[in-house]
Amino acid sequence: MSATSELSHLFRALKAPAAARALPKLAERARAEEWTYERFAEALLSTEQSSREAHGGEGRIRSARFPARKTLEEFDFTFQRSVKKQVIEHLGQLDFLHARENVVVLGPPGTGKSHLAIALGIRACLAGRRVIFRTATEWVALLADAQRQGRLDDELRRLERYPLLVCDEVGYIPFDPHAANLMFMLVSRRYERASLIVTSNKPFSAWGEIFGDDATAAAMIDRLVHHAEILSLKGDSYRLKDHDLGARPAPQTAERA
Ligand code: ADP
Ligand code: MG
Numbered sequence: 001m002s003a004t005s006e007l008s009h010l011f012r013a014l015k016a017p018a019a020a021r022a023l024p025k026l027a028e029r030a031r032a033e034e035w036t037y038e039r040f041a042e043a044l045l046s047t048e049q050s051s052r053e054a055h056g057g058e059g060r061i062r063s064a065r066f067p068a069r070k071t072l073e074e075f076d077f078t079f080q081r082s083v084k085k086q087v088i089e090h091l092g093q094l095d096f097l098h099a100r101e102n103v104v105v106l107g108p109p110g111t112g113k114s115h116l117a118i119a120l121g122i123r124a125c126l127a128g129r130r131v132i133f134r135t136a137t138e139w140v141a142l143l144a145d146a147q148r149q150g151r152l153d154d155e156l157r158r159l160e161r162y163p164l165l166v167c168d169e170v171g172y173i174p175f176d177p178h179a180a181n182l183m184f185m186l187v188s189r190r191y192e193r194a195s196l197i198v199t200s201n202k203p204f205s206a207w208g209e210i211f212g213d214d215a216t217a218a219a220m221i222d223r224l225v226h227h228a229e230i231l232s233l234k235g236d237s238y239r240l241k242d243h244d245l246g247a248r249p250a251p252q253t254a255e256r257a
Contacts, residue, residue: 070118
């Protein structure tokens, strides 16, 4: 067997296609530039490793099931002035994941809550962290399902292995007491163990209405915000950016005692 075919056999056996592809060019460069054997080995192996990381990232992004692909780079901070670019960029470094902290994004529809939640989630996937993205309604359905099958505890434990869960759109639909309790369990279970990103179109003062009872809401908010970055987005919907905003009715404010 020639050296070339022996090598391609070895690359296949090691499942290292990126290294196999890179080999001819790297070997040529190594000869021309008189690399040490170590430098050559390092170049070949790191080619394979970065290709795997990139693919792993894509795999994690697919399994997280983000509803769209958004990045922090495409977030327009001149339109959304209520949040500091510096704060978001710091979140993008993902220290909050290591610290097992949460991120809560509040604001009216269209202000970029889901965009930021997705973009941070994608950053986490690319950094090697597993993520699941679901709306609050979907989380409740998933947990209710597990509960019906008598495996709620197993499910919550399984979810703990994900360093980041995103719970989008809390408050779009009010919860019945059962649903509220499941959400509370999810939040409590992750408390100081793993991170959550939660978005809501309702201020905390209206969460009593969402969860049907002020005490449950207060307990949930308490757990959620104890170690958290809270982003309060303001202003008009980005979707109306190029439209005449003068004709829009004034936003309703939630008044609660
Ligand atoms: P929300 O979840 O707050 O209702 P989204 O994040 O879904 O709003 O934003 C609505 C649309 O506008 C999305 O396509 C999003 O990418 C875009 N968008 C919102 N805010 C910004 C922004 N500041 N810069 C760039 N795109 C934005
Ligand atoms: Mg949204």
